Amino acid sequence: MLYSDGSAALHAPAMRDAARADVIERARSGDAAAFRELYAQHHRQVARQLTFLVPRADLEDVLQDVFIEVFRSIRRFEGKSAFTTWLYRVTVHVAMKARRKHTRSRLDVVEELPESADERPLPVEVSLSAERQARVEALLEKLSPKKRTVLVMHDLQGVEAQTIAEVLDTNVLTVRTRLFYARRELEALAKDDPALADFFGGGGS
Amino acid sequence: MKHLDEAQREALAAGVPEVDAATVAHHASCPQCQAAVRDAQARRKLLGGLAPYTLSDMAFRRVEARLMEQVEAGLPSRTPWLAWLIPAGALAAMALTLLVLQLRAPTAPEVVALPKAPEKLAAAPFHPLTVLRATADSQTRTGEGAWRALSAGDVLASGDAVSSGGLALAPAADVGWALEGRGSLALGGAATASIGAGQLTAQVSELLVVRAGTRQVEAAEALFLVSRSAAEVVLSVAQGAVDVSDTVTRERRRVTAPATLRWADGAPLSSAREEALMPVTSPFSPKKPWARFDASGLPAGTAISLDGAALGVSPLVSLLTAGRHRLSLTPPGEATREAWVDLVGGAPFVATLPEAPEGPAPSEDALARVQSELVRHRPKLAACYEKWLKANPSAAGTVELSLVVASSGKVKAARVRGEALPKASAECLVRTAKGLTLPPLGAEAELEVPLVFTAGGR
Numbered sequence: 001m002l003y004s005d006g007s008a009a010l011h012a013p014a015m016r017d018a019a020r021a022d023v024i025e026r027a028r029s030g031d032a033a034a035f036r037e038l039y040a041q042h043h044r045q046v047a048r049q050l051t052f053l054v055p056r057a058d059l060e061d062v063l064q065d066v067f068i069e070v071f072r073s074i075r076r077f078e079g080k081s082a083f084t085t086w087l088y089r090v091t092v093h094v095a096m097k098a099r100r101k102h103t104r105s106r107l108d109v110v111e112e113l114p115e116s117a118d119e120r121p122l123p124v125e126v127s128l129s130a131e132r133q134a135r136v137e138a139l140l141e142k143l144s145p146k147k148r149t150v151l152v153m154h155d156l157q158g159v160e161a162q163t164i165a166e167v168l169d170t171n172v173l174t175v176r177t178r179l180f181y182a183r184r185e186l187e188a189l190a191k192d193d194p195a196l197a198d199f200f201g202g203g204g205s
Numbered sequence: 206m207k208h209l210d211e212a213q214r215e216a217l218a219a220g221v222p223e224v225d226a227a228t229v230a231h232h233a234s235c236p237q238c239q240a241a242v243r244d245a246q247a248r249r250k251l252l253g254g255l256a257p258y259t260l261s262d263m264a265f266r267r268v269e270a271r272l273m274e275q276v277e278a279g280l281p282s283r284t285p286w287l288a289w290l291i292p293a294g295a296l297a298a299m300a301l302t303l304l305v306l307q308l309r310a311p312t313a314p315e316v317v318a319l320p321k322a323p324e325k326l327a328a329a330p331f332h333p334l335t336v337l338r339a340t341a342d343s344q345t346r347t348g349e350g351a352w353r354a355l356s357a358g359d360v361l362a363s364g365d366a367v368s369s370g371g372l373a374l375a376p377a378a379d380v381g382w383a384l385e386g387r388g389s390l391a392l393g394g395a396a397t398a399s400i401g402a403g404q405l406t407a408q409v410s411e412l413l414v415v416r417a418g419t420r421q422v423e424a425a426e427a428l429f430l431v432s433r434s435a436a437e438v439v440l441s442v443a444q445g446a447v448d449v450s451d452t453v454t455r456e457r458r459r460v461t462a463p464a465t466l467r468w469a470d471g472a473p474l475s476s477a478r479e480e481a482l483m484p485v486t487s488p489f490s491p492k493k494p495w496a497r498f499d500a501s502g503l504p505a506g507t508a509i510s511l512d513g514a515a516l517g518v519s520p521l522v523s524l525l526t527a528g529r530h531r532l533s534l535t536p537p538g539e540a541t542r543e544a545w546v547d548l549v550g551g552a553p554f555v556a557t558l559p560e561a562p563e564g565p566a567p568s569e570d571a572l573a574r575v576q577s578e579l580v581r582h583r584p585k586l587a588a589c590y591e592k593w594l595k596a597n598p599s600a601a602g603t604v605e606l607s608l609v610v611a612s613s614g615k616v617k618a619a620r621v622r623g624e625a626l627p628k629a630s631a632e633c634l635v636r637t638a639k640g641l642t643l644p645p646l647g648a649e650a651e652l653e654v655p656l657v658f659t660a661g662g663r
Contacts, residue, residue, distance in 0.1 A: 059259075165605075195632060
């Protein structure tokens, strides 16, 4: 696992906290205040789970879509699994269905230019680490939603294949197959990327 | 033996200690599996280097405001056409009724119906507003709660009161309002915005209702200003038209641009004095996505301009359109500094003063030392040329490398210009140049380094 997103909560026993259960119950009956509490309790966790599943520029919109879906379907949440598990499932499904919303650049570095220059700097001036992050994120976006979801959940969020299968309503074999192809595709894409090829010993000087 | 499977390759790539001897032995003797493990290691390194990110608090608040607005208004149906069936049916019925009325009364008596004061003004929708910019003295409170400081990025909801020396507001969701105001304002309630004492400028393409004393201004497509002070209300309409009504007498009239009217508080609507036109400037309204631009850390009084337009004077915090902008900073009594900045939607940006570009010109000796240092790095630069040669064996030519070197000698920025230079080589040159630390020049300097690439040495 490369970093943990705290998805261990997936295995937590169902809602020990009576207050939280009460909030869910009130949200199920359409109480707007309870829904606001649900958002307050879970927005950071959902945003973390959406990281790399959707383009960075779409994170805000997709977070909103997740909670709209939660509000629409919370009546169908019967408490058979932990709420966090159900929420994770909703999050992943909304992320998989999300269409690319923005096309704007996601450069997040500041470049200083000499005063005399009037033209915008060439893109190659982006610092390497920020550039590498942006490139890898762009490669993840090139994978199909199914492959990307499995790769991000397994290799970045550290979720077990069995749990991924449950979240995606599929079997472990399918998850492993998608993971295999997602990894090969990502490696091939990275090798073709001039800024990343060095990692694979292909473009080194 | 078969080749290593995915799990075995991943275990080797991860350096898991408990890999069995047979796997290790096969790996040692199989170049194909070694390559696959190397690829897996590279991929893991690549993914492992990714920095997790999240939204800013401002973005989280924006989502919350939009969500609650939708929840309270009732979520749209997943099949929106169903929702249209009823209004469409009502429209059809109305059309039919009109048709019947026309048939029955083709020559109506010449009575002009006066517009009635609408009864449901109080129900005008309020949309959560994001603070785009607020002066340092700005405060807000909800209901009778305690006053708290108000700053760019905060979201105001119905029931909030504001006291400010100047603030710009825009709806958190896509609603056609842009507002600028000062003084004491109340949001929501009987009107969308009510002015205690102060003024509000609004550019609207969707219904907005503003109340000042007994004057109620409704506008759906207009640029206008309402101000209330010393028992007087002034309305200035610069574009479009607004409907003014008196909440006590129910009088009502339409004011079309250009017009400026003044009333004494409580006076009949018809007693308005027409005044010389008051200029109304459009409210500050940067397009979305917004980034939070924080210039509060700059020396006080620093004049700030963005893309050539004056933004204000520090301390200042403002939401601005994300994207690449040319930022100019002029501290009091100092020269202007300029820089390109990338504002990322939803993310904060803290402006800092770049080092003064002026300084003593680098000495000849210092330049000579830099030149010899660059010569020392020639092999690294040549490696970038080799990439070019790979793509085109006859590649040759002059490439201009521009460097911005800090006074410490660190290369701060690099850029290359050269016809036919492939992207991979250009990136390689920039990367290499940015990794260089040259002998200190004593001042920040911009160096133009011509690189002559010829394949003769090969």
